[in-house]
Amino acid sequence: GENVGLHLPTLSVQEGDNSIINCAYSNSASDYFIWYKQESGKGPQFIIDIRSNMDKRQGQRVTVLLNKTVKHLSLQIAATQPGDSAVYFCAENPGGYNKLIFGAGTRLAVHP
Amino acid sequence: GAGVSQTPSNKVTEKGKYVELRCDPISGHTALYWYRQSLGQGPEFLIYFQGTGAADDSGLPNDRFFAVRPEGSVSTLKIQRTERGDSAVYLCASSLIQTPNSPLHFGNGTRLTVT
Numbered sequence: 001g002e003n004v005g006l007h008l009p010t011l012s013v014q015e016g017d018n019s020i021i022n023c024a025y026s027n028s029a030s031d032y033f034i035w036y037k038q039e040s041g042k043g044p045q046f047i048i049d050i051r052s053n054m055d056k057r058q059g060q061r062v063t064v065l066l067n068k069t070v071k072h073l074s075l076q077i078a079a080t081q082p083g084d085s086a087v088y089f090c091a092e093n094p095g096g097y098n099k100l101i102f103g104a105g106t107r108l109a110v111h112p
Numbered sequence: 113g114a115g116v117s118q119t120p121s122n123k124v125t126e127k128g129k130y131v132e133l134r135c136d137p138i139s140g141h142t143a144l145y146w147y148r149q150s151l152g153q154g155p156e157f158l159i160y161f162q163g164t165g166a167a168d169d170s171g172l173p174n175d176r177f178f179a180v181r182p183e184g185s186v187s188t189l190k191i192q193r194t195e196r197g198d199s200a201v202y203l204c205a206s207s208l209i210q211t212p213n214s215p216l217h218f219g220n221g222t223r224l225t226v227t
Contacts, residue, residue, distance in 0.1 A: 008152055032213070043116070043203050043218030044155065051213075089154045098145060098207055098216050099168060102154025 008087060010107040019077040019110075023090035023103045028071065030092035034100070035064060035075045039086045047075070047088075077108075085110045114138070116219035118204050124225045125194055133189040133222045137206030144187050145216065146179055147203040155203055161187060194226045 013019050025033065031052040036044035050057045050064045050073075057064050063076040073090050087107050091100040117136040125131050137144050143162055147155035157171040161181045169179070176194075181187040191198055201221040207214040 034215070036218075041220065043205070043220045044216075045218070046215045049213070049215065091154070097143065097160060097162075097167070098205070098214075099157050099160060099171075100147075100155075100216070102156070105152075105154050 008105045008107045010109055012109045012111060013080050015080060015082060015110055015112050017080055019075075019080045019084070019108060021075045021077075021088050021106045021108065023073040023075075023106075025071050025073060025090065025092040025103065026101065027092060027094040030094040030101075032093040033064070033066060033073055034091045034093070035062075035073075036089045036091060036102075037084075037086045038089060038105075044089060080108075080110050082110050082112060084108060116204055116206055116217055118202075118219035118222050120222060121220065122223045122225075124227060127194060127196060127226055129194050131191050131194055131224065133191075133202050133224070135187045135189070135204030135206075135219060137185065137187070137204070138208075138217055139185075141206035141208050141217070142184070143207045143209060143214070144181060145205045145207075146187070146189050147205065147218075149201045149203055149221070151200075158189075158202075191224075194224075196226045199224055199226045 034049040035047040038044045048059045048064050061078045065074045087105045089105045090103040119134045146158040149155040160168045164184045176192045179189045201223050203221045205216040205218040
């Protein structure tokens with residue numbers, strides 16, 4: 001939605017650097033986790049997901065790490081580009097369908 | 113192909129009025145979800161449809177909120193006697209099937225402002 005990113009924690013990086021966005025999830029029963037990217041005025045866009053039986057999954061320029069012991073997720077973006085600037089949300093799925101619980105979000109600002 | 117379409121993109125209404133928000137899911141997607149996103153926060157679940165029936169409406173805040181999906185495709189979220197606290201972006205999402213590994217595809221939302 002519009003004005004997404006107000007009052008959110010912000011991560012500022014230089015173009016070409018790697019970015020790491022962290023998230024703590026709440027429900028020990030969650031077995032599926034997703035990262036979404038949300039640009040201003042748009043809906044969340046799927047980036048990458050991971051099941052609880054994995055601790056790492058890689059996509060194109062992105063990697064998600066899952067630490068179930070401390071209920072922590074991270075999203076790593078390699079060679080960050082200006083087009084990566086957006087708000088990033090982690091989401092957990094504690095149930096059998098997509099009744100997702102979203103985290104608070106982190107705004108990523110990429111500077112040329 | 114076309115994504116999830118939501119209309120209107122913006123809606124301004126006066127306190128106490130009735131509003132309807134429309135969602136056209138991706139063709140063939142059987143599962144449809146409504147979420148609400150307040151400023152600076154992540155989306156919050158409202159209701160989930162599998163086909164025509166509301167399988168889980170536990171996220172609807174109160175009985176002023178109601179949603180339908182009569183033919184298993186288009187859905188309408190209806191809000192009666194709107195209040196200023198209802199102001200938010202209402203997001204619709206659909207997925208091919210209802211299992212967790214069928215990713216949600218979100219629309220761009222309807223931004224509702226209650227004055």
